[in-house]
Amino acid sequence: MDRTEDLDAFLRDLLIRLIAIPSPSGEEGALLAFLEDWFRSRGFPVARFPVPDHPWPNLLIHPLPRPRLLITAHLDTVPPLNHPQPYEAVERDGRIYGLGSADVKGGLAALMGALEMVGPERLARSSVTIALTVDEENMGRGAEALARACRPGAVLAIEPTDFTIGIAEAGTIEIALEIHGRPAHGSVVEAGRNAIREAVALLRELESLPSIQAEHPLIGRGAVTPLFIHGGERALVIPDRCALHLDIRWLPGIPREAIVGEIEGVLARYGATWRVVDLSAPFETPAEAPPVQALAAALREAGLPVRLSGMPSWTDAEPFARYGAPAVVFGPGTLALAHTPEEHIPLSALRDAVRVFVSLLQSS
Structure with a gap:
């Protein structure tokens, strides 16, 4: 996927497929199965991590007990209450519309694109674990269960922050x-x-x-x-x-x-x-902390500005921060559009996110 056209086609097709698989909180099973097959077919080591009081487990790629960096993205979306076509992605003016496109299936597609480019052998030489969690939009039980068992050196929760680095969370x-x-x-x-x-x-x-x-x-x-x-x-x-x-x-x-x-x-x-x-509880991570600096370096390498921000909403980063890991929130897309019928994400943002994630994975 060296050419922009190839990468765009990959991301477009993958995000459309992710949106088409319903995954409201408590119903993540079909998406989990799709992703497990996707990663296994490419040679990535995959493990299921049980979540108490929830019907579905988290999915771990390259699972380590104490990774230097844990990158997490949630599998669930909010219910499709007022969305006219929640699972039929629409492309318009270079944007992909659909439930979860920004929160956070777009970010997940970009991460998958980066992992496709990096490959399982390079990931195996790193100290990075990828965690795909359940229940984020409900009670956060997926992240809570994982945070109790895993003590990463740092955490990146993928959420729509418009490429700003969220170092504070309400x-x-x-x-x-x-x-x-x-x-x-x-x-x-x-x-x-x-x-x-x-x-x-x-x-x-x-x-x-x-x-x-x-x-x-x-x-x-x-x-x-x-x-x-x-x-x-x-x-x-x-x-x-x-x-x-x-x-x-x-x-x-x-x-x-x-x-x-x-x-x-x-x-x-x-x-x-x-x-x-x-x-x-809220948390705040110092700007000089390793995950902030690593993301800043990846943004600069991708030719994107480094901007710090705050996240006004709870994310899967919170339980890890509570247990002592420096945590940041980061990803493509706009938070204000999430949970609305107009939710969408630009294809160009996914392409930029791939470049940032590739740089981050290769340096970790």
Whole structure:
């Protein structure tokens, strides 16, 4: 694949094939089987890594107990809820459209292209392991199980970062809560306490908290995002309950006890009942850390600019960072397009990503 035309054709055909295989979280089996056959047929050593409480394992290529570099990409996508043709890739104006094209089957296709060019013999002489994980878009059980067992020297999680090196990642506090009011006839406003109004006031107070108003130079401000909200049962009755599901962005540098204390103080003042659905800490990797410098060198060799960034979303890098590995997030594609019907990735970005991954693999 020395010629650009050959590489483009390889990447186009491979990404179209990857998109055509449905792999929402919990249904990664068909894609896993395809990839296992693809790597085995090319002579790469492959192993399945069981994931507790999940129907499918992770897939490891050139598995090592303590690789110097672990490169991970997830197999799953979000469900195809509002996507008109999630598994029928469309090429338009040099871009490939389809569910998972940016997050993260495009990055996976580029990594596979790089491995095709490097070959199994060269990979076998390296200290790199490739991990294709399950469940990233759901509970992250694939990465969590692997991080407990494997202690890599550094981790690269492939995600759509527009070729910026994500050295900081926001944490997540996901909360399900319910606010209780007092019912009354809808016209006798003064006699009731409207739980929906209370919920709106609670959201505003949460958004004004110091930990949320704080700003990180690479990520921006914290955030309080209502994901679901339900209140009221029928017309002409003041609603006496309102249920919310919140996703709260937790910035690196803010202690857990500080942000959790601020949030719980607001919830208590409103008499809310709540449960924490997920709590994942943020992390930040120094710019001088080995994986950052290795990626920077690979970008320069590929003729691309070196730019640092922050990842506002949880990724498979988090559990490895939690267990002490320097971690970065990097890849082709635009995060804002992921999970939308307009999700796509430019073919030229895949070609550039191959060059970066080849350089990285050959230097590791």
